[in-house]
Amino acid sequence: PYMVAEYINFTGDSKILEMEVPYVKGNILEDGIDERYDFYPESEVKESIYMHCIRAIEKSLNFGENGLPKIGSGDWNDGFSNVGNKGKGESVWLGFFQYTVLEKFIDILEKENDLQINFAETCKEKIDKYRKIMEDLKRHLNTNAWDGRWYKRAFMDDGNVLGSMQNEECRIDSIAQSWATISGAGDNDKKYISIQALENHLVDKEAGIIKLLDPPFEKSKLEPGYIKAYIPGTRENGGQYTHAAVWTIIAEAMLGFGDKATEFFRMINPIEHARTKEEAKKYKVEPYVIAADIYGGELAGRGGWTWYTGSSSWMYEAGIKYILGLQIEKGVLKLKPCIPNDWKQYEIKYK
Numbered sequence: 001p002y003m004v005a006e007y008i009n010f011t012g013d014s015k016i017l018e019m020e021v022p023y024v025k026g027n028i029l030e031d032g033i034d035e036r037y038d039f040y041p042e043s044e045v046k047e048s049i050y051m052h053c054i055r056a057i058e059k060s061l062n063f064g065e066n067g068l069p070k071i072g073s074g075d076w077n078d079g080f081s082n083v084g085n086k087g088k089g090e091s092v093w094l095g096f097f098q099y100t101v102l103e104k105f106i107d108i109l110e111k112e113n114d115l116q117i118n119f120a121e122t123c124k125e126k127i128d129k130y131r132k133i134m135e136d137l138k139r140h141l142n143t144n145a146w147d148g149r150w151y152k153r154a155f156m157d158d159g160n161v162l163g164s165m166q167n168e169e170c171r172i173d174s175i176a177q178s179w180a181t182i183s184g185a186g187d188n189d190k191k192y193i194s195i196q197a198l199e200n201h202l203v204d205k206e207a208g209i210i211k212l213l214d215p216p217f218e219k220s221k222l223e224p225g226y227i228k229a230y231i232p233g234t235r236e237n238g239g240q241y242t243h244a245a246v247w248t249i250i251a252e253a254m255l256g257f258g259d260k261a262t263e264f265f266r267m268i269n270p271i272e273h274a275r276t277k278e279e280a281k282k283y284k285v286e287p288y289v290i291a292a293d294i295y296g297g298e299l300a301g302r303g304g305w306t307w308y309t310g311s312s313s314w315m316y317e318a319g320i321k322y323i324l325g326l327q328i329e330k331g332v333l334k335l336k337p338c339i340p341n342d343w344k345q346y347e348i349k350y351k
Helices: 002-011 014-018 049-060 091-110 122-143 174-182 189-202 240-255 260-267 279-285 311-323
Strands: 018-023 042-048 326-329 330-336
Touching: 002 014, 002 091, 002 326, 014 049, 014 091, 018 049, 042 049, 042 311, 049 091, 091 174, 174 189, 174 240, 189 240, 240 260, 260 311, 311 326, 311 330
Parallel strands: none
Antiparallel strands: 018 042, 326 330
């Protein structure tokens, strides 16, 4: 649903919603089984892309006692595999993302009342339902998920909380802070307070990284899942997960902090990790592609996986769309830059 909405917003082509595409078929997972790798052939059942999106949205509308979406066996961070394995754990980040998806789809529904699609409900019923869920989500995110100086990350089955200042480990996680801004669901004052907390606790200028969370999981009683099997400071366990680092840059730009957005963009640019022979020896991976992760901790500054990361496309978005401000909506080009104060001018050639 997120990508379909992005496509329609960029191109203005809403006819894509009417295209019929098949589902795949396979056995439903049994209780206690989180995933299965298998071949899933196309089924004979076809529906419009609109209905595919609606079914995905409806599937996600499953909330816990804090009013936030249930995390299941993991959200964006699949290393949180034990957070909701008893069916009660909730994700704060997923609440922000869900808010974004609902907002984008309400916009589509408001404009597509005349689509010749066999709606299960009228557009108005869907719009009213989704607006109410958005209102409730925003309230719960800014009350139950607020920890005083930043947003919590998740509520675990066993009653423990991830991303709380009361924690010995995982006191703060970056993506709950960045998406409070990106989604627009964070209260205005909380967006600024939480992004400052992210800067204070997760931006490591010496190592040139923006950490995903801190402190890493190691010895505490928290058992969030297989993330804890990673060495502290590597991959999701307290290193830089570049996907999340780029979301930090986008949030800084959306808040109007052009100096910080550009500083952090430069800081995580791989070429900056290989300016000298010594730096290149420490970084150890190619300086011309984005690394999916860069280590913190004892191996601070060493690159992890390269060539294999969704963060490269987000890095383009951060630089071109949010810092330089080249945005296209419904085929119309706009410029909304958020650049450093000392830039006199810049040029873009767009073809």
